[in-house]
Amino acid sequence: MFARLNTVAFQGVDVITIDVQVQISSGLPGFTIVGLPDKAVGESRERVRSAFHAMGLSLPYRRIIINLAPADVQKEGSHYDLPIALGLLAVMGVLPSDILSEYVVVGELSLDSRLAPISGVLPTALHAASLNKGIICPRACGGEAAWAGEINVLAAENLLALINHFKGIQVLSPPVPQIEEESVQKSLDLRDVKGQETAKRALEVTAAGGHNLLMLGPPGAGKSMLASRLPGILPPLSPAEALEVTMIHSLAGQLNEGKLLRIRPFRDPHHSASMPALVGGGASSSAGRNFACP
Ligand SMILES: Nc1ncnc2c1ncn2[C@@H]1O[C@H](COP(=O)(O)OP(=O)(O)O)[C@@H](O)[C@H]1O
Ligand SMILES: [Mg+2]
Numbered sequence: 193m194f195a196r197l198n199t200v201a202f203q204g205v206d207v208i209t210i211d212v213q214v215q216i217s218s219g220l221p222g223f224t225i226v227g228l229p230d231k232a233v234g235e236s237r238e239r240v241r242s243a244f245h246a247m248g249l250s251l252p253y254r255r256i257i258i259n260l261a262p263a264d265v266q267k268e269g270s271h272y273d274l275p276i277a278l279g280l281l282a283v284m285g286v287l288p289s290d291i292l293s294e295y296v297v298v299g300e301l302s303l304d305s306r307l308a309p310i311s312g313v314l315p316t317a318l319h320a321a322s323l324n325k326g327i328i329c330p331r332a333c334g335g336e337a338a339w340a341g342e343i344n345v346l347a348a349e350n351l352l353a354l355i356n357h358f359k360g361i362q363v364l365s366p367p368v369p370q371i372e373e374e375s376v377q378k379s380l381d382l383r384d385v386k387g388q389e390t391a392k393r394a395l396e397v398t399a400a401g402g403h404n405l406l407m408l409g410p411p412g413a414g415k416s417m418l419a420s421r422l423p424g425i426l427p428p429l430s431p432a433e434a435l436e437v438t439m440i441h442s443l444a445g446q447l448n449e450g451k452l453l454r455i456r457p458f459r460d461p462h463h464s465a466s467m468p469a470l471v472g473g474g475a476s477s478s479a480g481r482n483f484a485c486p
Pocket of ligand 1: 417
């Protein structure tokens, strides 16, 4: 018995398609995940088993093999729980596997079969749109996935809600795209700066013309204060820019309830920060991980 469905892996800001293949066969009973899974993906076995148990289902007492292809790409993160669980449900005959193949599936499972939010749902949804597929994700990420345009988004609270949807018992309603409203008020105001008229004028010229600006001055002169107020006088992000900024925040897991960001990000690295501290490094460097958002 065999089923396959699609999920994704992240490489920086790039998204690649991962084929989840599930096979249940005769042989020594066991549950194995292959295809370079990291610790979090390997542990997904226990979450899936417990989530099934919470729904009153038990895994067949047979040989279960999950292959995450391509086998030579490192699989990281907890979003493989849901595709593995849905693949198993398809092999067990609970869900129709032909419908599942029309979706890209991401989501983390709790032990009680609830779906926990994950990072990177917006890039995944855009990737799904480019493949002409829909997306299945946790409910908390639905607003984020809805930004990908005219794609079929199934955002479920738990595994049972998804099963009910596919069986036609209770159909999930499509999520509404959400915009981060608060961030506009959170931005700092240039009127807090006393005096410094020349510097303020320079800041305005920079904002109007889209120029770079280098500030020189003794510590405490107000350089950081002025710089942090630049996003406040810049025009709001264009839709394409907003999507790009939100995508990076999404990958770094810093989106607030999947709402699209409208304010320009401001980064304030310490002046003694090294190059690797600024841009990341090592085997698994990834977008936006090195700074918390202000
Ligand atoms: N022109 C100013 N108006 C109001 N507060 C100021 C001004 N210049 C400096 N400050 C105060 O001094 C603090 C330190 O300034 P900061 O921007 O960190 O200096 P710098 O980055 O040039 O070392 C600011 O947080 C602010 O409270
Ligand atoms: Mg400073």
